[in-house]
Amino acid sequence: MGSIDSNYDTESAGQCRPLEPEEFRKQAHQMVDFIADYYKNIESYPVLSQVEPGYLQSRLPETAPYRPEPFESILKDVHKDIIPGVTHWLSPNFFAYFPATVSSAAFVGEMLCTCFNAVGFNWLASPAELELEMVVMDWLASMLKLPNSFTFLGTGGGVIQGTTSEAILCTLIAARDRALESIGVDSIHKLVVYGSDQTHSTYAKACNLAGILPCNIRSIRTEAVANFSLSPDSLHREIEADVAAGMVPLYLCATVGTTSTTAIDSLSPLADVANDYGLWFHVDAAYAGSACICPEFRHYLDGIERADSLSLSPHKWLLSYLDCCCLWVKRPSVLVKALSTDPEYLKNKPSESNSVVDFKDWQVGTGRRFKALRLWFVMRSYGVANLQSHIRSDIQMAKMFEEFVNSDPRFEIVVPRVFSLVCFRLNPFSKSDPCNTELLNRKLLEWVNSTGQVYITHTKVGGVYMLRFAVGATLTEEHHVSAAWKLIREGADALLCS
Amino acid sequence: MGSIDSNYDTESAGQCRPLEPEEFRKQAHQMVDFIADYYKNIESYPVLSQVEPGYLQSRLPETAPYRPEPFESILKDVHKDIIPGVTHWLSPNFFAYFPATVSSAAFVGEMLCTCFNAVGFNWLASPAELELEMVVMDWLASMLKLPNSFTFLGTGGGVIQGTTSEAILCTLIAARDRALESIGVDSIHKLVVYGSDQTHSTYAKACNLAGILPCNIRSIRTEAVANFSLSPDSLHREIEADVAAGMVPLYLCATVGTTSTTAIDSLSPLADVANDYGLWFHVDAAYAGSACICPEFRHYLDGIERADSLSLSPHKWLLSYLDCCCLWVKRPSVLVKALSTDPEYLKNKPSESNSVVDFKDWQVGTGRRFKALRLWFVMRSYGVANLQSHIRSDIQMAKMFEEFVNSDPRFEIVVPRVFSLVCFRLNPFSKSDPCNTELLNRKLLEWVNSTGQVYITHTKVGGVYMLRFAVGATLTEEHHVSAAWKLIREGADALLCS
Structure with a gap:
C-alpha cells in the first residue's frame, strides 16, 4: 500500500480510543455547527453539482x-x-425527482438511532427497537385511517424497510411462495405479475429478483385520457388471457402517485379484479401516500381495505430523512413464513414462545437499525396538525406554480396536477412538430439546470416529453417558487429569441 | 384518531419550519450531550434489557x-x-453475537451523510457520493491487498450494501441471470447452489428469494476435526453428483469466519473446484475479513484472486456503525446487466455516455445514502495503523479470555480460537451425559445474562451446545473481560454447588 509508513509508532497507535466520550462530544458538537451552517448557507451552492465525472x-x-x-x-x-x-437535495431550489424531505426532529432521532447502534434482528436483541417500530407503524396507520386489518392492534402489522424495492420484493416473495405451495415449486415460470407502464421501474426489477420470468411481467398501457391510471378493464382482459393460456396470475402492484406524473390508480375497481382472481394486491404509495394523512386526500386510499399490502416512504414527504419505507401487511404470517430464518445462534426464549415480533423475518437482511426513533421524533415534535399543514403548504406552492404556467401562453400544463408535482412544457407554437417541442424542452431543462440556481428534471409519458417541477424540499418557500418560475421564463425567452 | 384535537389552531401550525437552522443547531447540540453522557454512563445499565414483551x-x-x-x-x-x-450493544460488557463496532469518526461521518440526505441513485444525483464510494472501496481493497481485478483502478469495483444478505442476493442474481441466458429462462429449477452447514442462515434465504428451489440448496456437512470448514472434496463430490443428475451448479458461498465459531473455509482449494465447474465463487468475510487488514491474518484471504466476489461488513469490526457491507465484484458488467433499470425520469447525459458509475444498478433498491462518508472519516481519523491495532487488541483480549478458560479445569475450549471469539463450555464431569452438559450450559447462560452485568450468547455446532464470548465492543478493555470471566465462574460455582 503506497502510503503505508512502517516507521509509524504503532505502540502509541495502540492507545487509540475510538469512542472516548469527551472526544466524541467535542467532534460531534463541531459537526453540528458545521451542519447548521451548511443549512444556513445552502442557497450559496449551485443546486446541481457542476463537477465533471472523475x-x-x-x-x-x-x-x-x-x-x-x-x-x-x-x-x-x-x-x-x-x-x-454534492447535488444539494435539501436546497430550497431543488425541484427535481421527488424531494427527500427532512427535519430537525428526524435528524436528532437519527442521531439517537446511530447512538444505540442496536442490531434489532429479533426482540431480545433490542426490545425497545422492535416495540417502538410496532407503535409508530400503528400510529402512522391510524393517521392514514388504515383498517385494523393492517395494524398490530388489529390483525396485521407494519415494518420499516429501506426502500420501496425491498417492500415489493418481500411481499412478492410471500405471494410467490404461497402460490408455489399449491401449484408446485417447479411452476415458477407460470406466475404472472401485473402493473402499468407507469409503475416504478423497481417493480420489474423486484419481479426479476424473485425469479418471475421477464416475459411474465405485464406492464399494462395507460392513456392520457385516463391521466395515466391503470384501467381495471385492461387488467381484467390481461388476466383473462393469461388464465386462458394456462398461466397463474400472482401479484398486482397499483400506484397512488406515480413517479412520472403522480397518476393515481383507482384502488376499489382494481381490488375487484385482484380479489376475483386471488392476486396479492400491493399498493405502492411511496410519495403520495403521505398526503393521505389529510382528510381531503384520504379518498385516494379508498379500497385499501381490500389490498394485501401497502408501502409508503416517509423519507419522501414526511420529513424523515433516508431511508425509511413503511410497509403494512394484512397477513404477517404469510410474510414470515417466506422470510424467516432460525439459526441456533439467534434462538432465544421470547422468540420461541411466539410472544414477540422478530422483524428479521419481515425483511431481506438480518441486521436492522432503530429507524423507528426517527418517525417517533417526527410525529411527536410536529404533531399530526403540523404534518398536515406541511403537506398542504407544499401543495399550495405547487398550485401557485401551476398558475404561473397557466398565465404564460407559451407554456402548458401537460398532465393535471394532483399533489405537489407540476408536469409542464414549453409549447409556444400551436402546430409544432413534436420532435421540435421535445428538443426545445430538453434545451430549456439544460439551460435552467446549468445556471445552478434551480434543479428540475424531466419525464416522458404517452410519448410526450415534459418537465417536472416537484415542490417539497423542506426549506422551500413561496419566493423560491416564484424565483424558479422567473428563471424558467428567462430560459424560454433566451431560447425563443435565439 | 383518538388523540386528534380538531380545535388545535392549524393557522399557527402552518408556521412550522421543520429545518430552521438555529433550532436545528440547538436541538442537535442537546442531543450530542445526551449521547456523550449515555456513552459515559453506559455501564450503569443492564447490558441485556430486562423488560417483558409488550x-x-x-x-x-x-x-x-x-x-x-x-x-x-x-x-x-x-x-x-x-x-x-434497549439491549446495550455498545456496552463494554456486551460479548454476544458479533459486536457492532463504532467510533466518533464514524458517528460524525454518519451525521454528515444524514445532513446532505443526497439520494445517490446515479452519478448526477450526487457525484461526490458516487465517487467517494468508489475511492473508499478502492482504499479498503488496498488495505486488504485485494488484486486489481476487484478495484476501480483495476478492472472490477466495489459498492456499499446494507447487509451481507443484499450482497449475496445481488451477486446470486447476476450469476443466475448469466446462467439462465445459456440454459434458458425456464430452467431455473436446475440451478444448484453450494455452501456448508456453517454458512450464515441468510444465504439460504437469499437463494430462496432468487428463486432457487429449496431442494437445490446444498448445505454440505462440516466436521469438528476440520474445525467446521467446508471440505473441497465433499464439495467436489456434491457437484459431480448434481452434474450427473443433469443439474446445473451455479454458485458457491465460502465463509471466512463463520457466525457460530469463526470457522474458515480455505479459499484456494475451493476456488479450484468452483473454477473447474464454472461456479460463481462468492466469499462472505462479514466479520473476519476486517482482520485481514493485518499482514499476519491476510493469508486467510489467499485464493481470493480466483473468487468472483467478496463481501465484508465494516459495521462488524471496522468501527463503522450500522449498516455498511462492502461488496467487491470482478465483473461489474454482469452485476449491472442483471440489476440495471433505465426509466425516462432518471435518464441523464453522464449516465448515457457511460462515463460514470450508477450504483442503483449494483443493488436491490433505487435510493441510497452517502454511507461512504462514514468509512472515509474512519480511515482518515484512525489511519491504517490504528485500525490494525484495534483488531489486534480485540484478539489479544480474546486470547486472555481463552487463557482464563484453560486455567479452570471445569471449563473447556470447544473450538480452537482464531480471531476474537472464544467458544467454550462448562464441562466439569469427565463422563457426563451430553444432554446434562447442554442443560448445565443453558442454565449458566441464563444465570449470567440475568445479572445484566454482561451479555453472551450461545451456539450449537456438530451437536455440541457451547457459549460464545465475542470480544470487540468498542469500549471493552481488559478489565471488562476479567470481570466477565469472574462472573461466569461465579455462575458456575452457584450452579455446581446447588
Whole structure:
C-alpha cells in the first residue's frame, strides 16, 4: 500500500480510543455547527453539482493514510473536495425527482438511532427497537385511517424497510411462495405479475429478483385520457388471457402517485379484479401516500381495505430523512413464513414462545437499525396538525406554480396536477412538430439546470416529453417558487429569441 | 384518531419550519450531550434489557399526538421508556453475537451523510457520493491487498450494501441471470447452489428469494476435526453428483469466519473446484475479513484472486456503525446487466455516455445514502495503523479470555480460537451425559445474562451446545473481560454447588 509508513509508532497507535466520550462530544458538537451552517448557507451552492465525472478520484490519494489525520483537516476537505460534488437535495431550489424531505426532529432521532447502534434482528436483541417500530407503524396507520386489518392492534402489522424495492420484493416473495405451495415449486415460470407502464421501474426489477420470468411481467398501457391510471378493464382482459393460456396470475402492484406524473390508480375497481382472481394486491404509495394523512386526500386510499399490502416512504414527504419505507401487511404470517430464518445462534426464549415480533423475518437482511426513533421524533415534535399543514403548504406552492404556467401562453400544463408535482412544457407554437417541442424542452431543462440556481428534471409519458417541477424540499418557500418560475421564463425567452 | 384535537389552531401550525437552522443547531447540540453522557454512563445499565414483551405498547398512547410536543419531553421519554428496553450493544460488557463496532469518526461521518440526505441513485444525483464510494472501496481493497481485478483502478469495483444478505442476493442474481441466458429462462429449477452447514442462515434465504428451489440448496456437512470448514472434496463430490443428475451448479458461498465459531473455509482449494465447474465463487468475510487488514491474518484471504466476489461488513469490526457491507465484484458488467433499470425520469447525459458509475444498478433498491462518508472519516481519523491495532487488541483480549478458560479445569475450549471469539463450555464431569452438559450450559447462560452485568450468547455446532464470548465492543478493555470471566465462574460455582 503506497502510503503505508512502517516507521509509524504503532505502540502509541495502540492507545487509540475510538469512542472516548469527551472526544466524541467535542467532534460531534463541531459537526453540528458545521451542519447548521451548511443549512444556513445552502442557497450559496449551485443546486446541481457542476463537477465533471472523475473530479474526485483525481483529488484524493490512491490509498488510505497509514497515520491518523486530525478531524479539522477532514472537515476542511469536506468543504474543499466533497461539497463541490454534492447535488444539494435539501436546497430550497431543488425541484427535481421527488424531494427527500427532512427535519430537525428526524435528524436528532437519527442521531439517537446511530447512538444505540442496536442490531434489532429479533426482540431480545433490542426490545425497545422492535416495540417502538410496532407503535409508530400503528400510529402512522391510524393517521392514514388504515383498517385494523393492517395494524398490530388489529390483525396485521407494519415494518420499516429501506426502500420501496425491498417492500415489493418481500411481499412478492410471500405471494410467490404461497402460490408455489399449491401449484408446485417447479411452476415458477407460470406466475404472472401485473402493473402499468407507469409503475416504478423497481417493480420489474423486484419481479426479476424473485425469479418471475421477464416475459411474465405485464406492464399494462395507460392513456392520457385516463391521466395515466391503470384501467381495471385492461387488467381484467390481461388476466383473462393469461388464465386462458394456462398461466397463474400472482401479484398486482397499483400506484397512488406515480413517479412520472403522480397518476393515481383507482384502488376499489382494481381490488375487484385482484380479489376475483386471488392476486396479492400491493399498493405502492411511496410519495403520495403521505398526503393521505389529510382528510381531503384520504379518498385516494379508498379500497385499501381490500389490498394485501401497502408501502409508503416517509423519507419522501414526511420529513424523515433516508431511508425509511413503511410497509403494512394484512397477513404477517404469510410474510414470515417466506422470510424467516432460525439459526441456533439467534434462538432465544421470547422468540420461541411466539410472544414477540422478530422483524428479521419481515425483511431481506438480518441486521436492522432503530429507524423507528426517527418517525417517533417526527410525529411527536410536529404533531399530526403540523404534518398536515406541511403537506398542504407544499401543495399550495405547487398550485401557485401551476398558475404561473397557466398565465404564460407559451407554456402548458401537460398532465393535471394532483399533489405537489407540476408536469409542464414549453409549447409556444400551436402546430409544432413534436420532435421540435421535445428538443426545445430538453434545451430549456439544460439551460435552467446549468445556471445552478434551480434543479428540475424531466419525464416522458404517452410519448410526450415534459418537465417536472416537484415542490417539497423542506426549506422551500413561496419566493423560491416564484424565483424558479422567473428563471424558467428567462430560459424560454433566451431560447425563443435565439 | 383518538388523540386528534380538531380545535388545535392549524393557522399557527402552518408556521412550522421543520429545518430552521438555529433550532436545528440547538436541538442537535442537546442531543450530542445526551449521547456523550449515555456513552459515559453506559455501564450503569443492564447490558441485556430486562423488560417483558409488550412493555412499551402499554406505556405509549395508541395514536400520534395532534399537537406538537416539546423536544425536552421526548428526550425525557427516551430515558423513561426507551432506554429500559434497549439491549446495550455498545456496552463494554456486551460479548454476544458479533459486536457492532463504532467510533466518533464514524458517528460524525454518519451525521454528515444524514445532513446532505443526497439520494445517490446515479452519478448526477450526487457525484461526490458516487465517487467517494468508489475511492473508499478502492482504499479498503488496498488495505486488504485485494488484486486489481476487484478495484476501480483495476478492472472490477466495489459498492456499499446494507447487509451481507443484499450482497449475496445481488451477486446470486447476476450469476443466475448469466446462467439462465445459456440454459434458458425456464430452467431455473436446475440451478444448484453450494455452501456448508456453517454458512450464515441468510444465504439460504437469499437463494430462496432468487428463486432457487429449496431442494437445490446444498448445505454440505462440516466436521469438528476440520474445525467446521467446508471440505473441497465433499464439495467436489456434491457437484459431480448434481452434474450427473443433469443439474446445473451455479454458485458457491465460502465463509471466512463463520457466525457460530469463526470457522474458515480455505479459499484456494475451493476456488479450484468452483473454477473447474464454472461456479460463481462468492466469499462472505462479514466479520473476519476486517482482520485481514493485518499482514499476519491476510493469508486467510489467499485464493481470493480466483473468487468472483467478496463481501465484508465494516459495521462488524471496522468501527463503522450500522449498516455498511462492502461488496467487491470482478465483473461489474454482469452485476449491472442483471440489476440495471433505465426509466425516462432518471435518464441523464453522464449516465448515457457511460462515463460514470450508477450504483442503483449494483443493488436491490433505487435510493441510497452517502454511507461512504462514514468509512472515509474512519480511515482518515484512525489511519491504517490504528485500525490494525484495534483488531489486534480485540484478539489479544480474546486470547486472555481463552487463557482464563484453560486455567479452570471445569471449563473447556470447544473450538480452537482464531480471531476474537472464544467458544467454550462448562464441562466439569469427565463422563457426563451430553444432554446434562447442554442443560448445565443453558442454565449458566441464563444465570449470567440475568445479572445484566454482561451479555453472551450461545451456539450449537456438530451437536455440541457451547457459549460464545465475542470480544470487540468498542469500549471493552481488559478489565471488562476479567470481570466477565469472574462472573461466569461465579455462575458456575452457584450452579455446581446447588
